[in-house]
Amino acid sequence: MFAFSALVLLIWTSHFFIILSPHLSIRFINNIETRNQTMISEFILLGISDDQELQPLIFSLFLIMYLVTVFGNLLIILAVSFDSNLHNPMYFFLSNLSFTDICVSTTTIPKMLVNIQTQNHSITYKGCINQIFFIIVLFCFENFILAVMAYDRYAAICHPLRYTVIMNSYLCGLLILLSLFISMMNALIHSLMVLHLSFCTDVEIPQFFCELTQVLNISCSNTLTNNILIYVLGGLLAGIPISGIIFSYTRIVSSVLRISTAKGKYKAFSTCGSHLSIVSLFYGTSLGVYFSSPFTSSPKKAAAASVMYIVFPQMINPFIYSLRNKDIKVSLKKLIGKMRCFL
Numbered sequence: 001m002f003a004f005s006a007l008v009l010l011i012w013t014s015h016f017f018i019i020l021s022p023h024l025s026i027r028f029i030n031n032i033e034t035r036n037q038t039m040i041s042e043f044i045l046l047g048i049s050d051d052q053e054l055q056p057l058i059f060s061l062f063l064i065m066y067l068v069t070v071f072g073n074l075l076i077i078l079a080v081s082f083d084s085n086l087h088n089p090m091y092f093f094l095s096n097l098s099f100t101d102i103c104v105s106t107t108t109i110p111k112m113l114v115n116i117q118t119q120n121h122s123i124t125y126k127g128c129i130n131q132i133f134f135i136i137v138l139f140c141f142e143n144f145i146l147a148v149m150a151y152d153r154y155a156a157i158c159h160p161l162r163y164t165v166i167m168n169s170y171l172c173g174l175l176i177l178l179s180l181f182i183s184m185m186n187a188l189i190h191s192l193m194v195l196h197l198s199f200c201t202d203v204e205i206p207q208f209f210c211e212l213t214q215v216l217n218i219s220c221s222n223t224l225t226n227n228i229l230i231y232v233l234g235g236l237l238a239g240i241p242i243s244g245i246i247f248s249y250t251r252i253v254s255s256v257l258r259i260s261t262a263k264g265k266y267k268a269f270s271t272c273g274s275h276l277s278i279v280s281l282f283y284g285t286s287l288g289v290y291f292s293s294p295f296t297s298s299p300k301k302a303a304a305a306s307v308m309y310i311v312f313p314q315m316i317n318p319f320i321y322s323l324r325n326k327d328i329k330v331s332l333k334k335l336i337g338k339m340r341c342f343l
């Protein structure tokens, strides 16, 4: 609980920093030279399609996906917090993951739904910077949680006797806070770099949320430094967790192969199955969209493809865990029984 409050506090302080910094940098720019430069106050989010007839369909589809995401992940969080059988690191990390999934969807989808409903596709400059900031924080954090979960599985399978000593509550809290801190620094760097860009006449973003790369594309300043930072920090902050995950799983596989009975092998692997599915879904979709983007001809197709990494995994994650994991299934049944008594 302490870790959780610290988390919220950290997010909010950096958020205020972001809100204040446009004022600081505007004054800074004005003082130096570019007085004739127009400061734009909003962007236009073009969305997935501009076909009027498709709008109700897109609206209902995204509303359903949003509700399923929030409901599914909320169930996981409730199941983990109410069932003392699930009070161990693996499920704490899982509920952190679910919480992050809810936040990712909440930064993008509600704004999009409101835009479709009011037929006003604008987003304020501040709103756009906020979306960029939160998406980077949450994505980076999710990426680290997946690595931490892999390390947890490694400790559980390769060092079963020392597991509770290795993954003590102090280390768990520390890992979560450290991941969050790094993610926030990363997001802060990227958002502050965007604040220094100027935008001329083109304010249309071919996307349904403010995506960092799309915003860089429409800027009329030189974005070389921004792009270099994206590659260097992105490569580093994705590369380290991915190598951690690969390392953990090679150790896990080699130690499982040493187990002689088929039943023992199955038991050891079954706790990894859900995690491995989520890892493949997360990296598969984000890397897939990332590498296919240079080959995507139209910006509309690129926008539709981004649904694959910003909406889809967040919606599917709770199902992967609740369908495959016996403990979660039992706990969900108990929780639903309790809710029924309550109503």
Ligand SMILES: *[C@@H]1O[C@H](CO)[C@@H](O)[C@H](O)[C@H]1NC(C)=O
Binding pocket: 001, 003, 004, 089, 092, 093, 095, 096, 099, 172, 173, 176
């Ligand atoms: C996230 O993980 C930490 C450390 O294990 C735990 O204390 C906290 O309750 C978790 N937060 C949520 C929202 O589940």
